[in-house]
Amino acid sequence: DVKVTQSSRYLVKRTGEKVFLECVQDMDHENMFWYRQDPGLGLRLIYFSYDVKMKEKGDIPEGYSVSREKKERFSLILESASTNQTSMYLCASSPGEGTAQFYEQYFGPGTRLTVT
Amino acid sequence: AQTVTQSQPEMSVQEAETVTLSCTYDTSESDYYLFWYKQPPSRQMILVIRQEAYKQQNATENRFSVNFQKAAKSFSLKISDSQLGDAAMYFCAYRRSLSGYALNFGKGTSLLVTP
Numbered sequence: 001d002v003k004v005t006q007s008s009r010y011l012v013k014r015t016g017e018k019v020f021l022e023c024v025q026d027m028d029h030e031n032m033f034w035y036r037q038d039p040g041l042g043l044r045l046i047y048f049s050y051d052v053k054m055k056e057k058g059d060i061p062e063g064y065s066v067s068r069e070k071k072e073r074f075s076l077i078l079e080s081a082s083t084n085q086t087s088m089y090l091c092a093s094s095p096g097e098g099t100a101q102f103y104e105q106y107f108g109p110g111t112r113l114t115v116t
Numbered sequence: 117a118q119t120v121t122q123s124q125p126e127m128s129v130q131e132a133e134t135v136t137l138s139c140t141y142d143t144s145e146s147d148y149y150l151f152w153y154k155q156p157p158s159r160q161m162i163l164v165i166r167q168e169a170y171k172q173q174n175a176t177e178n179r180f181s182v183n184f185q186k187a188a189k190s191f192s193l194k195i196s197d198s199q200l201g202d203a204a205m206y207f208c209a210y211r212r213s214l215s216g217y218a219l220n221f222g223k224g225t226s227l228l229v230t231p
Contacts, residue, residue, distance in 0.1 A: 107161035
């Protein structure tokens with residue numbers, strides 16, 4: 001089974017702090033994603049990566065950055081946390097093209113971040 | 117951009133009954149993939165069912181089936197013989213052809229299953 005893990009289920013940070021959310025997948029997937037989930041808004045794409053050291057902005061990248069130094073790990077960074085970044089953050093991964101299941105995304109359990 | 121609309125924020129069904137969750141989407145593409153994902157309370161998001169747009173046959177996975185109407189851009193999920201474990205948030209999603217094949221999600225439908 002594909003496993004996507006996230007470093008924390010719950011996190012509380014202060015305004016202005018630098019926050020790191022870690023995501024690790026164990027299936028050698030090329031593509032990794034960070035989504036933000038808010039009630040009534042569904043999931044929105046923050047950033048994605050299709051290879052090591054490659055990253056692309058999603059729909060709501062402002063206030064966030066990412067790092068992918070190793071294929072299995074994709075980190076989301078909040079440079080200076082603000083209260084409007086209080087949310088559920090979901091990491092996902094998917095295989096590359098040419099594989100049997102490259103169309104499917106596998107999700108981590110989520111990190112519920114509260115910024116006070 | 118391809119938008120996904122779920123018009124039912126909440127739905128309720130009795131155990132053993134059938135329920136249909138609605139989803140419409142907007143796209144100019146002719147070939148694409150659609151998904152239904154399930155997110156149980158405090159648990160991981162999992163894939164329920166997938167539909168390839170070039171396939172005319174509606175996808176089925178055990179008690180879950182879809183009604184895919186390509187011309188109408190409609191993609192509803194039918195859950196038959198509902199069980200308590202089906203209670204969850206259900207998201208309809210469209211796979212982009214760019215952006216690393218990221219998903220565009222609807223806002224979700226919360227399904228309550230009553231005994």
